[in-house]
Each structure stands twice: as C-alpha cells, then as structure tokens.
Amino acid sequence: MEILKINKLTKHYGKLTAVDKLELSIDKGSIYGILGPNGSGKTTTLGMILNVIRPSSGSFTWFADSDLNVNRQKIGAIIETPIFYPYLSGQKNLEIFCKIKKIGYADIDRVLNIVELYERRKDAFKTYSLGMKQRLAIAGALLGEPEVLILDEPTNGLDPQGIAEIRNLIINIAKNGITIILASHLLDEVQKVCSHVMILKKGKKLIAGRVDDILREPDIFEVKVEETEKLRELILNNSDLNLIQEHQGLFVFSYKEHSNGKDLNQFLIENGLVASHLQKQEKSLESYFLNIIEHA
Numbered sequence: 001m002e003i004l005k006i007n008k009l010t011k012h013y014g015k016l017t018a019v020d021k022l023e024l025s026i027d028k029g030s031i032y033g034i035l036g037p038n039g040s041g042k043t044t045t046l047g048m049i050l051n052v053i054r055p056s057s058g059s060f061t062w063f064a065d066s067d068l069n070v071n072r073q074k075i076g077a078i079i080e081t082p083i084f085y086p087y088l089s090g091q092k093n094l095e096i097f098c099k100i101k102k103i104g105y106a107d108i109d110r111v112l113n114i115v116e117l118y119e120r121r122k123d124a125f126k127t128y129s130l131g132m133k134q135r136l137a138i139a140g141a142l143l144g145e146p147e148v149l150i151l152d153e154p155t156n157g158l159d160p161q162g163i164a165e166i167r168n169l170i171i172n173i174a175k176n177g178i179t180i181i182l183a184s185h186l187l188d189e190v191q192k193v194c195s196h197v198m199i200l201k202k203g204k205k206l207i208a209g210r211v212d213d214i215l216r217e218p219d220i221f222e223v224k225v226e227e228t229e230k231l232r233e234l235i236l237n238n239s240d241l242n243l244i245q246e247h248q249g250l251f252v253f254s255y256k257e258h259s260n261g262k263d264l265n266q267f268l269i270e271n272g273l274v275a276s277h278l279q280k281q282e283k284s285l286e287s288y289f290l291n292i293i294e295h296a
C-alpha cells in the first residue's frame with residue numbers, strides 16, 4: 001500500500017532551487033532513507049511533506065487521501081530538536097507532549113518501554129545522556145500511535161554506542177509495521193537501517209529504489225594498460241563495466257558483482273588488452289556512493 005506519493009515537488013529560495021521536481025512513492029512498512037550530502041534538500045523535503053515548509057510547486061498525498069488534517073495525526077516526526085524542559089522528568093515532558101497532541105497520558109508507558117527509558121522516566125531530562133535525549137524525542141514522536149515516523153539525521157552527534165542503540169530502535173519500530181522516513185548524509189546509516197533509499201543531490205533525485213539493488217557492493221578495480229584508448233572504448237561499450245575515474249592513465253571502474261582480478265584479467269585478454277597494473281579496491285561502496293554524488 002502506498003503511504004506517500006510525491007509529485008514534482010519543488011522549493012525555491014530566491015534563485016536557489018532547494019528541491020527540484022521531486023517524484024517519489026513510499027510503500028507501507030518500508031524504512032525509506034533520503035540520502036544526500038549537506039545542503040542537498042533533505043530537510044526541506046521533510047519540511048514540505050510535514051506542511052512546515054510551503055512548496056513552490058508540485059504536490060504530495062499521504063495515505064492516498066486528500067484530508068490533510070486527519071492525516072497529520074497519523075504522522076510522528078522529529079525534524080528539529082524538540083524542546084524539553086531540563087528540570088522536568090522524562091515522564092513529565094511526555095505529559096506535555098500529550099497535552100500538545102491533545103491525547104491522554106495512557107500511551108506514555110508504551111512509548112517509554114519502546115525506547116527503553118521506562119526505568120529512567122522519573123529522572124530529570126537534564127540528567128539524560130545525549131542518546132537518551134534522542135530516544136525520548138522518538139518516544140514523543142511515537143505518542144498517539146502514528147503510522148509513519150519521520151526522522152531527520154537521528155544519530156547526529158551520538159557516540160558509536162548511541163548510534164547503534166538508535167539504529168536498533170528504528171529497526172524494532174519498523175518491525176511493528178510503522179513506516180519510517182529517515183534523512184541522513186551517512187551512507188553507512190542508510191545501508192544498515194533502510195530497506196529503500198533515494199539519493200538526492202542539489203535537490204534532484206539521482207536514483208531511488210531498494211537498498212539491496214542500489215547500495216549493493218560493486219567490485220571496483222583499478223587498471224593500467226598501454227592502449228588506453230582501447231580500454232576506454234571497451235568500458236564505454238560494455239554494460240558490465242562502469243567507469244568511475246580515469247586519472248593519468250589509471251582507470252578505476254566497477255565490474256560484475258563477485259568478480260575477482262582473475263576474471264577481469266581474463267576478460268581484458270579476451271579483448272586484446274594486457275594490464276600492466278590490476279588491483280581490486282577496498283571500501284568500494286563508499287567510493288561508489290561518492291562517485292554517484294560527484295559525477296551526477
């Protein structure tokens with residue numbers, strides 16, 4: 001079932017186009033990552049679908065329904081750091097959230113248990129660690145049992161343990177059928193948490209789909225040959241090979257999945273090329289991602 005449909009959504013700030021004719025469809029139950037470097041339009045996109053930022057043009061539809069007021073209650077979100085009262089307990093802070101959301105306090109225990117803060121509920125907010133504060137924010141967003149949870153850079157500023165806790169929490173929340181939309185500039189975060197991803201650059205969608213399909217580990221090689229022109233042509237004309245970089249006679253390109261240097265060497269020889277240098281690159285996904293962003 002389609003939860004959100006975005007249609008040519010655009011936001012201009014003066015001459016700057018922060019979000020450019022964005023098209024996207026998000027299905028129920030997915031953990032959808034919006035991945036892109038700083039300033040690529042992630043927060044602006046989330047702001048628009050939450051009715052906090054007014055689009056310049058385009059549209060979006062939640063739950064295949066046009067009634068925005070009913071819809072809003074089904075969406076929990078953290079796009080800016082929520083304001084908590086430092087001297088009040090986690091519990092009391094959530095009671096204030098309930099008042100704002102116009103719901104009873106009955107849901108508080110449930111959300112405190114989900115984020116594993118029930119034991120600490122009576123302690124003052126200011127005594128919480130950064131990770132606990134972030135978890136309380138997620139608890140606040142979960143009050144009222146929303147169908148969708150929207151998070152903007154949920155692990156910003158956390159240490160590795162805090163990051164792992166938030167990641168597990170997000171995965172657990174999604175297991176209960178809640179659709180999650182998550183903006184992040186961290187490839188690693190999206191790869192570990194999300195089922196789907198859209199990659200944004202300068203407000204434009206570069207690619208979108210299942211994480212398994214898009215962020216799969218391609219095998220990347222660096223190769224040197226005498227006949228550079230011939231290799232360049234081979235790469236351009238063969239869909240198994242995707243050029244990433246060519247610098248001073250060194251070609252960096254991706255080759256078929258699960259291939260090794262021997263396979264590639266064989267392939268080059270079959271095509272009349274002798275490599276004077278052939279090496280498989282480590283950390284290929286990171287460079288692949290950076291390449292998508294750089295050369296798009």
Ligand SMILES: Nc1ncnc2c1ncn2[C@@H]1O[C@H](COP(=O)(O)OP(=O)(O)OP(=O)(O)O)[C@@H](O)[C@H]1O
Binds near residue numbers: 013016018038041045
């Ligand atoms: N209120 C505003 N007025 C003018 N320009 C803005 C405003 N808000 C955002 N922008 C610009 O729009 C572009 C997209 O910003 P946005 O905050 O959506 O990016 P982002 O992907 O969330 O970045 P980050 O990873 O740094 O959070 C940027 O160039 C930014 O400077």
Ligand SMILES: [Mg+2]
Binds near residue numbers: 042044152
């Ligand atoms: Mg942002």
